[in-house]
Amino acid sequence: MEDRIYLDHAAAMPVRPEVLSFGRQFPDGFAGNPSTLYREGLLAQEAVSGAREKVAALIGASAAESIVFCSGATEANNIAVRGAALRNKKSGKHVVASAIEHISVLNPAKDLQKTGFSLTLAPVDRYGTIDLDALGTAVTPETVVTSVHYANNEIGTIEPIREAAEIVHDRGGLLHVDAADAAGRMPIDVERDGIDLLTLSGNQLGGLQGTGALYIRPGVRVQPVLVGGGQERGLRPGTENVVGIACMGEAARLAKEEMPGESRRLAAIRDRLISGVTSVEEAYLTGHPTERLPHHASFRFSRIEGESIQLAMDMLGIAVATGSACTSRTLEASHVLLAIGLAHEEAHGSMVATLGRGNSVDQVPRIVGAVEETVKRLRAITPL
Amino acid sequence: MKNLADQIGYSQKVMEHFMNPHNVGVIENPDGYGKVGNPVCGDLMEIFIKVRDDVIEDIRFRTFGCGSAIATSSMVTDLARGKTLDEAMKITRDDVATELEGLPPRKMHCSNLAADALHAAIEDYREKQKKG
Numbered sequence: 303m304e305d306r307i308y309l310d311h312a313a314a315m316p317v318r319p320e321v322l323s324f325g326r327q328f329p330d331g332f333a334g335n336p337s338t339l340y341r342e343g344l345l346a347q348e349a350v351s352g353a354r355e356k357v358a359a360l361i362g363a364s365a366a367e368s369i370v371f372c373s374g375a376t377e378a379n380n381i382a383v384r385g386a387a388l389r390n391k392k393s394g395k396h397v398v399a400s401a402i403e404h405i406s407v408l409n410p411a412k413d414l415q416k417t418g419f420s421l422t423l424a425p426v427d428r429y430g431t432i433d434l435d436a437l438g439t440a441v442t443p444e445t446v447v448t449s450v451h452y453a454n455n456e457i458g459t460i461e462p463i464r465e466a467a468e469i470v471h472d473r474g475g476l477l478h479v480d481a482a483d484a485a486g487r488m489p490i491d492v493e494r495d496g497i498d499l500l501t502l503s504g505n506q507l508g509g510l511q512g513t514g515a516l517y518i519r520p521g522v523r524v525q526p527v528l529v530g531g532g533q534e535r536g537l538r539p540g541t542e543n544v545v546g547i548a549c550m551g552e553a554a555r556l557a558k559e560e561m562p563g564e565s566r567r568l569a570a571i572r573d574r575l576i577s578g579v580t581s582v583e584e585a586y587l588t589g590h591p592t593e594r595l596p597h598h599a600s601f602r603f604s605r606i607e608g609e610s611i612q613l614a615m616d617m618l619g620i621a622v623a624t625g626s627a628c629t630s631r632t633l634e635a636s637h638v639l640l641a642i643g644l645a646h647e648e649a650h651g652s653m654v655a656t657l658g659r660g661n662s663v664d665q666v667p668r669i670v671g672a673v674e675e676t677v678k679r680l681r682a683i684t685p686l
Numbered sequence: 687m688k689n690l691a692d693q694i695g696y697s698q699k700v701m702e703h704f705m706n707p708h709n710v711g712v713i714e715n716p717d718g719y720g721k722v723g724n725p726v727c728g729d730l731m732e733i734f735i736k737v738r739d740d741v742i743e744d745i746r747f748r749t750f751g752c753g754s755a756i757a758t759s760s761m762v763t764d765l766a767r768g769k770t771l772d773e774a775m776k777i778t779r780d781d782v783a784t785e786l787e788g789l790p791p792r793k794m795h796c797s798n799l800a801a802d803a804l805h806a807a808i809e810d811y812r813e814k815q816k817k818g
């Protein structure tokens with residue numbers, strides 16, 4: 303059997319071997335709790351503060367203390383949206399999110415409605431780019447938090463963050479940016495971009511699953527979502543995941559160092575893949591044609607369904623993702639695909655390929671061949 | 687290594703029918719035609735039948751849907767072929783699922799679709815007979 307080709311890096315990234323061996327430097331039987339003052343504790347403290355510096359450097363944050371480690375992007379999004387909204391509710395009880403945010407932003411935002419907040423979803427155009435005029439209307443002086451992701455993980459579109467920041471700051475609110483998919487793949491500078499809160503995923507950088515971080519601009523006030531001890535400035539109480547944090551730091555360092563070359567390499571594979579797949583009959587790119595993540599290629603095929611595509615591709619040894627209703631737990635079509643204006647049955651035929659280190663340009667012909675075969679087979683069965 | 691089919695919970699049989707579905711296609715001027723949409727996820731299935739002496743002599747289908755929807759349509763057409771109309775009316779979604787060595791619970795609604803499309807085709811035939 304031919305080697306498998308993994309094209310679902312948006313779902314999970316393989317942990318980088320360099321990161322794993324960095325994590326192994328901790329001596330066997332390592333029992334360091336950063337809150338303790340004896341030698342073991344100091345070792346742990348150093349590991350965590352070293353990681354904080356590396357993560358801060360990746361996103362252009364000058365103060366390492368602005369980084370709070372937590373269990374992943376979902377938790378960071380929750381602390382950002384909920385914690386910042388609740389802490390600042392005296393200035394207003396309104397939050398805004400783009401309509402295509404990750405569910406870990408949308409759900410805490412919706413949840414805030416139960417405590418008297420109102421929520422406005424800002425629309426995007428057919429490429430998934432946020433409509434800045436509509437954002438300007440949605441955000442008012444009552445808006446405490448506005449959440450716009452750096453880039454979308456289903457369609458790859460990169461958002462105009464600096465423009466969004468201007469709008470939000472003009473009205474006195476805070477801008478939260480979920481950069482779980484963008485960080486390490488494109489240069490991010492929280493200070494230049496005007497970002498108040500920024501979500502990071504450890505795994506998306508090549509670190510362990512179950513690790514993440516939230517950047518909080520110095521001076522921005524956030525209240526804890528989880529209450530307990532004083533770790534991570536009280537925003538993430540509980541003994542730190544020391545090895546996980548150390549690994550995330552190392553992954554951030556490697557990502558920053560290798561980003562220019564690796565992003566260029568991935569973008570070249572992406573572009574070959576896009577031109578190959580979109581030459582299949584009735585196959586279309588979803589998301590923005592140029593303003594897109596370097597590792598991200600997403601498509602839709604008319605008249606066929608995504609789970610079937612995914613299943614058939616898997617039989618041919620290729621792992622891809624889909625936003626089809628048939629694969630979702632709720633059997634609802636992806637909110638992202640509907641928000642960019644696709645009809646329900648169009649959203650059905652989606653296929654997402656996200657690239658990583660294991661992919662090369664040599665794989666493109668086999669991938670495109672598998673897509674052709676799959677599409678042809680399924681179209682022969684379809685009544686549409 | 688486990689593949690995606692195992693992860694979703696598709697049996698070997700489901701995958702055989704998904705990869706090589708039986709009775710795909712259309713029948714020109716069918717004696718009966720049934721088309722149903724899946725209200726749950728929005729998918730679509732159609733079945734064509736040719737009837738002689740009250741027996742389903744030929745049957746074809748086309749499906750827009752997931753792996754389970756394709757496998758259940760293939761299976762229901764296998765089950766119905768050669769049966770009398772009364773026998774075919776008695777084929778249930780559970781029969782289809784059982785013949786496929788089971789379906790994951792969240793996919794049972796797709797087998798409804800297959801049984802419903804078959805029954806709709808038979809009813810269409812009977813309607814036409816009545817009208818003569």
Ligand code: FES
Nearest residue numbers: 628727751752796
């Ligand atoms: S056809 Fe949509 S879940 Fe089976």
